[in-house]
Amino acid sequence: SSMSSNKLLAVFPLTIPLFLVNHLPHDDDVVSIRSQVIMIIALSTIAYFSTDWLIPKITPFLLRANLFGYDINKKGSKEGEKKIPESLGIVPAFVFIVLIILCQSFFYENNQKLVEYNAGLMSICFIVLLGFVDDVLDLPWRYKVILPLIASFPLLTVYANVQGITWIAIPKPLHWLLHESVNLWVFYYVYMSLLSVFCTNSINIFAGINGLEAGQSFLMAVSVVIHNLLQLCFGPEELRGNHLFSVLLMIPFIATTLALLNHNWYPSRVFVGDTYTMFAGMIFAVVGILGHFSKTLILFFIPQILNFLYSIPQLFSLFGYSCPRHRLPSLNVKTRNLMPTDDLNLVNLFLRVFGPTTERSLCLRLLSFQSICCIGALILRYTLAHVFYDSL
Amino acid sequence: FMQHWGTVLTQNEKWVASLSQVALSVGGGVMVYYMIKQSGTTFRNAGLSGRDLCKRDNKRLIPESMGIISGTVFLMVMFLFAGVRFGQHLLSSDKPFPHELFGQLLAALLSISCMLLLGFVDDVLNLKWRYKLFLPTLASLPLLMSHYINHGSTHMSIPMFLWPYMRHCINIGKLYYVYMSLLAVFCTNAINIYAGINGLEVGQSIVIAISIAVFNCLEIPTYLGNIHHLSLCILMPFIATSVALFCHNKYPARVFVGDTFTYFAGMTFAVVGIIGHFSKTVMMFFLPQLLNFVYSIPQLFRLLPCPRHRLPQYNPSTDSLEFSRTTIRTRSLNRHTLLAVRILSSLRLLSAVYVASDPKFDHESTVTINNLTLINLVLYWCGPLHESVLTWMLLFLQVLCTGLAFFIRYSVANYIFSDKPPN
Numbered sequence: 120s121s122m123s124s125n126k127l128l129a130v131f132p133l134t135i136p137l138f139l140v141n142h143l144p145h146d147d148d149v150v151s152i153r154s155q156v157i158m159i160i161a162l163s164t165i166a167y168f169s170t171d172w173l174i175p176k177i178t179p180f181l182l183r184a185n186l187f188g189y190d191i192n193k194k195g196s197k198e199g200e201k202k203i204p205e206s207l208g209i210v211p212a213f214v215f216i217v218l219i220i221l222c223q224s225f226f227y228e229n230n231q232k233l234v235e236y237n238a239g240l241m242s243i244c245f246i247v248l249l250g251f252v253d254d255v256l257d258l259p260w261r262y263k264v265i266l267p268l269i270a271s272f273p274l275l276t277v278y279a280n281v282q283g284i285t286w287i288a289i290p291k292p293l294h295w296l297l298h299e300s301v302n303l304w305v306f307y308y309v310y311m312s313l314l315s316v317f318c319t320n321s322i323n324i325f326a327g328i329n330g331l332e333a334g335q336s337f338l339m340a341v342s343v344v345i346h347n348l349l350q351l352c353f354g355p356e357e358l359r360g361n362h363l364f365s366v367l368l369m370i371p372f373i374a375t376t377l378a379l380l381n382h383n384w385y386p387s388r389v390f391v392g393d394t395y396t397m398f399a400g401m402i403f404a405v406v407g408i409l410g411h412f413s414k415t416l417i418l419f420f421i422p423q424i425l426n427f428l429y430s431i432p433q434l435f436s437l438f439g440y441s442c443p444r445h446r447l448p449s450l451n452v453k454t455r456n457l458m459p460t461d462d463l464n465l466v467n468l469f470l471r472v473f474g475p476t477t478e479r480s481l482c483l484r485l486l487s488f489q490s491i492c493c494i495g496a497l498i499l500r501y502t503l504a505h506v507f508y509d510s511l
Numbered sequence: 512f513m514q515h516w517g518t519v520l521t522q523n524e525k526w527v528a529s530l531s532q533v534a535l536s537v538g539g540g541v542m543v544y545y546m547i548k549q550s551g552t553t554f555r556n557a558g559l560s561g562r563d564l565c566k567r568d569n570k571r572l573i574p575e576s577m578g579i580i581s582g583t584v585f586l587m588v589m590f591l592f593a594g595v596r597f598g599q600h601l602l603s604s605d606k607p608f609p610h611e612l613f614g615q616l617l618a619a620l621l622s623i624s625c626m627l628l629l630g631f632v633d634d635v636l637n638l639k640w641r642y643k644l645f646l647p648t649l650a651s652l653p654l655l656m657s658h659y660i661n662h663g664s665t666h667m668s669i670p671m672f673l674w675p676y677m678r679h680c681i682n683i684g685k686l687y688y689v690y691m692s693l694l695a696v697f698c699t700n701a702i703n704i705y706a707g708i709n710g711l712e713v714g715q716s717i718v719i720a721i722s723i724a725v726f727n728c729l730e731i732p733t734y735l736g737n738i739h740h741l742s743l744c745i746l747m748p749f750i751a752t753s754v755a756l757f758c759h760n761k762y763p764a765r766v767f768v769g770d771t772f773t774y775f776a777g778m779t780f781a782v783v784g785i786i787g788h789f790s791k792t793v794m795m796f797f798l799p800q801l802l803n804f805v806y807s808i809p810q811l812f813r814l815l816p817c818p819r820h821r822l823p824q825y826n827p828s829t830d831s832l833e834f835s836r837t838t839i840r841t842r843s844l845n846r847h848t849l850l851a852v853r854i855l856s857s858l859r860l861l862s863a864v865y866v867a868s869d870p871k872f873d874h875e876s877t878v879t880i881n882n883l884t885l886i887n888l889v890l891y892w893c894g895p896l897h898e899s900v901l902t903w904m905l906l907f908l909q910v911l912c913t914g915l916a917f918f919i920r921y922s923v924a925n926y927i928f929s930d931k932p933p934n
Contacts, residue, residue, distance in 0.1 A: 180636040185558050209632065216625065220652045224660050233660060234610055237617040237653070244621060245586060248628045252579060255635050256550075256557050272590035273617070280597055280608050 125384055128483075129377060132341045132490070139348035152351060152363055159367050162222060163374035170214045170378035174389060178204045186254065188390055191445055192328065192478050195452045203387060206254040208395025211375030212247040215398075216240065218371050231281055232360065238277035239368065239405040245270040246319065246401040250394035263323070263397075264316055270401065271315035274408050275308050284411075311408050314417075318407075319400030321423035323393060324430060327447045328466060329385040329478055333376050334486045336399040339419050340373045342493035343406065346415055346500070358411070365410040372402050385479040418496035422489050426465040433463045448481075457481055525731075525740050528596040532588075532744045535595075539588040540751030543581050547759050547766060550580065554766075559634065561767050565708060565825045565832060565898055573764065576634040578772025581752035582627040585775075588748040589620055596744070611661060612737060618657030619745065619782045623775065626650035626699070630774030643703070643770075644696055650778060651695040654785055655688050691785050698793075699777030701800035703770065704807060707822040708832070708886065708898055710761035712768055713753050714906045715799070716776040720750045722796045722913040723783060726920075735788065742783040749779050762899035795916035799909050803885035810883045814848060815839065821882035823890055823901075831895040834862065834887035838879045840872055841865075852878060862891045 140160075143153035181187065181204040193199040223236050249266045252258065285307035286300045303310065326332045347362040347369070354362070376399070382389045407416035417424075432440045446462035448470055457478055459470035469484055470476070476484070554560065554574035561575045597613050629646040632638075638646075657663075665687035668680040683690070706712045727743040730736070753776070759766045784793035794801070810817040816837055823832035841849060856863035862881045869877040881887045889904065890896060896904070 177636070180638065184635050184637065186635070217649065217652070220621075220656055224656055231610060234614045234617060237614065237621060237657075240653075241617055241621050241624065244624045244628065245590075248583070248624060248631070251628065251631065251635075252583070255559070255631075256553050269587050269590060272594055273620075276590075276594045276597055279594075280613070 129337070129380065132338065133373075136341060136344045136348055139345065139352060142352045143348065152359065155363065156366060156370070159222070159370050162218060163371045166214050166218050166371050167374040167378045170211050170375045171381055173210050173214065174207055174379070174382050177207070177210055178389065181206060184255075186392075190329070190387065191447050192450055192457060193386075195450055196455075198386065199450075203390050205390045206251060206392030206394045207379065207382070207389040208391045208393075208398055209247070209251055211372075211379045212243075212250075212394060212398045215371050215375050216244055216247070219368070222367075232364065235277050235281060235364065235409050238273040239409055241273040242270045242315070242405055243398065243401050245273075246397050247394060250392070250397035253397075254392045254394050263320060263393075267316045267319045267397070267401065268312050271312040271404065271408075274315070274405060275311060278311065278408060279308070311404075311413070314407065314413055315401060315404040317400075317427075318404040318416075318420070319397045321420060321427050322400045323396040324434075325423050325426040325465065326396060327445065328482045328485065329387040330380060330383055330482050331466075331485060332391050332396050332399070333380045333383050334482065335422070335489050336395075337373060337376045337380065338486060338489045338493055339403065340369050340376065342419050342497060343403070343416065344369045344373065346412065346497060347410070349501070350412075361410040361412070365406040365412070368402060368406050372399075385482060415496070415500050418500060419493050421492045421496065422465065422485075429468065430464050451475065524596075528592070528744060529740070531595045532592050532747050535588045535591055536748040536751035539584045539748050540755040543584045543752045543755035544758060546580050546584070547577055547756065550574070550577075551766065559769070563709075563764060563767075564820065564822055566763070567825075567827050567830070569825075573767055575767040576631065576769030576771045577756060577759070577766040578768045578770075578775055579627070579631050579634075581756045582623075582630075582771065582775045585748050585752050586620065586624055586627070588752075589745065592744060592748075593617075593620075609737075612741060614657060614661070615738070615786045616741060616745075618653045619786050621653040622650055622695075622782050623778050625653065626695075626774050626778035627771065630769075630771040633774070634769045634771050643700060647695040647699045647774065647778065647781075648692045650774075651692045651781065654695075654782060655691055658691070658785070659688070691781075691790075694784065694790055694793075695778055695781040697777075697804075698781040698797065699774045701797060701804050702777050703773040704811075705800050705803040705885065706773065707820070707884075708762075708902055708905075709764040710757060710899075710902050711886075711905060712773055712776070713757040713760050714902060715909050716772075716780075717750060717753050717757060718906060718909040718913060719780060719796050720746050720753065720776075722916070723780065723793060724750065726789070726792060726917070727787070730789075738787045742787045745779065745783055749776075762902060792916070792920055795919060796913055798912040798916060799885060799905070806885055806888065807883050809848075809851075815844075815880070815883070818882065821884050821887070823886055826895060829895060831897050832890060832901055833895045834881040834890040836862075836879050836881055838869070838872065838877050841876045841878055844878075849878075852880065856880075859892075860888070 140153065140156055143151075143156060182202060186205045187202040188205045190199055190201070190203055219236075219240055223233060246267060249262070249270065253263065285304055286302050287307070288300050289297045322332060322336060325335065344366060347366045350362045351359055351366070379389075379391060379395070383391055403416060403420075407413040427434075430446075432438050433442045433446065436442055440463070443462070446460070446464055446467070448457040448459050448467055450456075451458050454475070455477055456475040457470060458475050459467040461467075465485065465488075466481070469481060469488075473484060551574045554576065555572055559575045560572040562569050562571065563573055593613075593616060597608070626647065629650055633642065633646060665684050666680045666682050667687070702712060702716060705715065724743055724746045727739040727746070730739040731743070733739070756766075756768060756772070760768055780793055780797075781790075784790035804811075807821075809815045810821070816839055818837055820835075822835060824835040825831075826833055844852075852861065852863055855861035861883075864879045865876070866879070867876050868874045881891050886901070886905065889901065889908075893904075
């Protein structure tokens with residue numbers, strides 16, 4: 120019954136996008152937007168079941184290859200002795216890449232969009248490779264900063280050649296200071312590559328609790344899809360291509376993440392590894408950059424931004440703080456509650472502010488915070504949008 | 512000034528791209544050299560290591576799967592190159608942006624990077640051998656999809672001497688896609704089985720890559736010049752990073768390249784052959800690998816017993832390699848196989864030693880043959896050799912076969928095919 124209540128929690132956020140799908144435009148073009156979205160949902164269902172089936176099959180190979188960890192949040196209890204296979208992110212990433220490669224022919228007739236699709240996929244594939252190599256070899260952190268930068272190059276090249284817009288719109292209240300829009304020239308490209316580095320690493324550091332990494336990615340992906348569907352239903356026609364592109368990448372991602380959560384939710388039978396966190400981060404960066412909604416995307420990343428800002432003293436060893444390998448809470452075996460440590464991250468902050476609690480409810484609290492932030496971001500984006508900008 | 516620079520770029524686009532690619536490749540090669548030097552311990556600690564069975568000290572752990580470093584740096588150089596080559600179009604807006612060429616480059620890189628990922632996963636997880644046939648097929652999917660979407664031709668040209676009997680070129684339809692993925696499977700596995708001595712895998716790949724690069728240079732002035740130039744620019748960083756890897760992998764090897772490298776190399780060759788429509792020429796450069804594969808067929812398909820390792824045998828007292836052997840009971844072979852063994856050994860293509868009453872096998876009659884690889888065959892013909900001498904001999908054989916391939920391609924081919932064949 121706890122399994123079914125978990126599943127209900129996951130299904131609930133999905134109802135909103137499904138409701139919106141009904142309202143998608145379906146009168147234009149040969150292959151209408153609505154039928155494309157329904158097709159990708161059908162294909163993603165196959166991806167869900169494939170990932171769910173494949174994860175237990177890969178697990179013995181990972182254990183044999185010494186890719187496992189011990190659940191630190193259960194240290195001291197019986198479950199803390201069990202070997203948990205690591206890097207299971209390779210499975211949803213693999214199924215996602217195969218699905219996208221096979222599906223691109225259904226959705227794009229002209230070369231231009233296809234080139235963007237392939238460039239995004241190229242960046243994602245490179246990051247998955249990097250993430251898996253990192254899981255196996257334990258690369259130092261400088262690789263985790265430099266390599267996502269390089270992985271974003273295909274995106275930048277495609278962006279430069281296909282769209283090339285380096286203007287950003289300035290909010291109306293600031294029109295007197297700067298003009299209506301400002302051209303950032305090469306700094307727009309710097310901004311795009313920094314976005315890739317940020318997205319991949321911020322999910323990586325907002326982690327450590329069973330189901331947190333996959334759970335936050337799931338919620339953010341659902342929010343992105345809601346934003347995309349709202350734009351497809353009610354937004355201007357010329358932006359539809361961008362948002363459709365994003366939806367066609369996000370829905371398979373949601374499906375494979377759900378399958379992973381089946382095994383990763385508390386109590387975790389598998390760990391997702393850096394492979395998953397970097398994969399997730401890069402997908403968000405790809406859809407944000409090529410879909411032209413990176414500012415909205417950043418709004419969805421508010422919990423990760425807060426966590427990053429709060430962690431800065433430890434990450435950069437400032438003010439006398441040291442940065443240990445794991446910055447996780449400790450388990451009180453008698454009460455089965457997690458107790459906060461001195462580490463500077465949102466996980467410990469929540470324990471200090473709201474009191475010690477079990478791992479499962481801590482994760483639910485953090486994910487509720489993520490949901491509130493995502494809903495708040497959507498409200499902010501849509502109500503204040505015409506305060507700041509002219510269009511929706 | 513910008514307009515003038517723009518027209519200059521349009522004319523000399525290829526030169527700018529080539530020169531920058533040479534610079535990037537050299538930089539990449541140097542980077543690979545130093546990264547491999549520093550990461551031996553990291554690989555060993557992660558469990559990625561193997562033992563050199565052809566040395567006196569065959570207990571020492573040698574870091575494995577170093578192909579991941581050369582592959583990753585290759586991809587990084589290609590990303591930078593894509594920016595340089597296709598970024599030039601921003602400055603000169605005379606010609607329209609070559610979407611199709613760029614799309615093909617992306618599909619090629621996507622296939623290579625998928626293969627690198629799958630190859631590394633295979634090295635780490637030690638998947639069963641049947642996946643070795645399946646993984647290259649998966650990795651070739653981006654190429655197949657790109658070909659399909661761009662309405663690529665599925666025609667193959669027929670040799671001229673068959674023209675009175677058939678059409679000039681036949682449309683093999685969906686079989687063309689099967690051919691493309693089989694090419695990927697073959698190239699990766701052919702390099703994989705023609706291996707086992709220090710430096711052979713990387714060395715043969717470098718020779719093949721240089722051969723294809725020379726072929727591309729000769730073909731740039733033709734009507735398919737753009738795609739040959741692209742293929743050349745893909746091979747340049749491959750050669751540079753592989754040379755850096757070879758410096759560490761040649762006798763005596765300090766690192767092993769792993770299946771990661773053989774997958775990566777095979778896929779690169781299959782990819783340039785497919786996008787450049789010269790896959791038959793690539794096959795001609797694969798002659799030693801083909802010979803090795805054909806010679807190995809009886810063991811690979813279990814017509815004869817196949818041991819786990821078919822490497823040459825190391826002789827510590829002479830510090831040289833001898834061909835390794837397999838002993839089989841004659842009772843377990845049917846008479847066709849026995850006849851074949853007899854014919855091959857009389858042609859000196861096989862070493863067969865018959866023992867009427869073998870004490871190690873319950874006094875039954877046995878035959879001891881050399882393991883069926885080209886390496887063992889060369890050792891049978893030339894007697895025991897030192898490992899580095901053997902490697903250089905096999906690489907020299909590879910170069911000779913390349914020369915033969917060029918000869919066939921440029922003299923005889925003109926009598927067989929009317930024009931440059933589309934495949």
